[in-house]
Amino acid sequence: MGGLIAGFFVVSQLGLFDKYPWALPLYAAILSAKGVISGLLSGRLGTALHLGTIYPRFFNNTKSFYKLIHEIVVMTFFVGIVMTSLSVIVGSAFWGVTLAESLDGVIVVLATMALGLTLTLVTIKVAFVTFNRGLDPDIVVYPIMSTAADVFITFCYILVLTIFDLFSLGGKIVMVVMVILHLAVVLYSVAIDRSDHEFRKNLRESLVTMFFVSVIVNITGTVLKNIRNVVEEKAGEIITVLPALVDMVGDVGSVVGSTATTKLALGLLRPSLTSIRNHTRTIVSAWAASIVMFIVLSILSPALNGTLSISTFINILTILMLANIIAVIGIVLLSYGISILTFQRGLDPDNFVIPIESSFADSLMSIALLISLVLVG
Numbered sequence: 001m002g003g004l005i006a007g008f009f010v011v012s013q014l015g016l017f018d019k020y021p022w023a024l025p026l027y028a029a030i031l032s033a034k035g036v037i038s039g040l041l042s043g044r045l046g047t048a049l050h051l052g053t054i055y056p057r058f059f060n061n062t063k064s065f066y067k068l069i070h071e072i073v074v075m076t077f078f079v080g081i082v083m084t085s086l087s088v089i090v091g092s093a094f095w096g097v098t099l100a101e102s103l104d105g106v107i108v109v110l111a112t113m114a115l116g117l118t119l120t121l122v123t124i125k126v127a128f129v130t131f132n133r134g135l136d137p138d139i140v141v142y143p144i145m146s147t148a149a150d151v152f153i154t155f156c157y158i159l160v161l162t163i164f165d166l167f168s169l170g171g172k173i174v175m176v177v178m179v180i181l182h183l184a185v186v187l188y189s190v191a192i193d194r195s196d197h198e199f200r201k202n203l204r205e206s207l208v209t210m211f212f213v214s215v216i217v218n219i220t221g222t223v224l225k226n227i228r229n230v231v232e233e234k235a236g237e238i239i240t241v242l243p244a245l246v247d248m249v250g251d252v253g254s255v256v257g258s259t260a261t262t263k264l265a266l267g268l269l270r271p272s273l274t275s276i277r278n279h280t281r282t283i284v285s286a287w288a289a290s291i292v293m294f295i296v297l298s299i300l301s302p303a304l305n306g307t308l309s310i311s312t313f314i315n316i317l318t319i320l321m322l323a324n325i326i327a328v329i330g331i332v333l334l335s336y337g338i339s340i341l342t343f344q345r346g347l348d349p350d351n352f353v354i355p356i357e358s359s360f361a362d363s364l365m366s367i368a369l370l371i372s373l374v375l376v377g
Contacts, residue, residue, distance in 0.1 A: 002147040003244025022105035039354035046137035056128040070189035080113040111175035114182035250361035257335035326368035
């Protein structure tokens with residue numbers, strides 16, 4: 001349900017988004033990027049709390065805890081740089097955006113990513129609270145924070161975009177200052193941990209993942225722009241539920257991938273792609289839960305937009321169910337495959353599984369929705 005808040009924010013500001021041809025595609029990109037970083041942090045925290053390498057407290061914690069925060073700060077900055085650099089190329093080729101317009105988008109995105117760093121503290125707090133209450137952070141934290149990230153980063157993006165729109169040069173100066181402050185923290189973090197082997201290893205693995213994620217999220221942005229064009233007269237109903245849809249598909253992939261990784265570590269699952277049949281119960285239960293929520297969203301979306309009727313409900317339900325089938329099949333196979341392959345190669349699955357599957361979930365859901373819209377008409 002929380003995912004609807006993000007979509008409703010966007011729908012309420014579609015006039016602002018339409019002023020800038022890069023605004024909606026970059027929104028999809030920044031939504032994916034922040035979700036990936038939150039997923040990476042959630043996964044690493046869950047494992048570390050179980051292993052005892054991080055204590056569930058902010059102060060007097062281990063070196064690993066503060067090193068993890070430094071890694072997130074550095075990765076947030078670099079994923080913003082890589083993502084926006086690729087967006088300049090994609091924007092000129094597919095979005096009809098000039099170089100000057102693309103640079104405006106770069107400033108807005110980097111400022112939003114800097115502002116979104118405050119969500120890191122919330123993620124850590126949620127992980128500590130769930131662990132202290134006897135819950136499993138590997139199961140609880142990412143679904144909570146993926147939704148929180150959608151809502152929070154949407155609010156930040158609209159806030160920054162509004163400042164940019166209203167104050168022009170003054171707004172740009174404020175954003176540049178935010179980016180410079182973020183860069184200063186990045187340089188400080190690198191200076192402290194640059195000689196640490198684990199810091200360099202995790203950063204190297206994560207940045208490689210983030211590069212591929214940046215490519216994927218730009219594809220998502222292009223698809224989202226096409227969705228806006230295809231359903232111009234019904235954009236409200238579709239865009240309202242889009243963050244919730246991609247959030248749920250990502251959660252299905254997270255459940256499948258995270259539980260598979262745990263079973264592999266415990267020796268309850270063979271490290272083979274064919275062993276997916278022994279993971280069927282988890283897959284089917286997660287899929288069934290997503291179907292229930294897709295049905296609920298088929299009612300809530302037109303209700304929120306004031307267009308609820310039997311025909312509208314049936315139409316949206318048909319579109320969402322077809323998209324669900326396409327996207328969930330793809331994300332299940334992807335998540336399970338990544339879990340197996342990273343385990344086989346001795347890599348840290350926390351650096352790969354959730355970041356890759358969550359970014360692919362955004363693209364898969366957007367593409368599946370576009371296909372469904374075209375087929376259903």
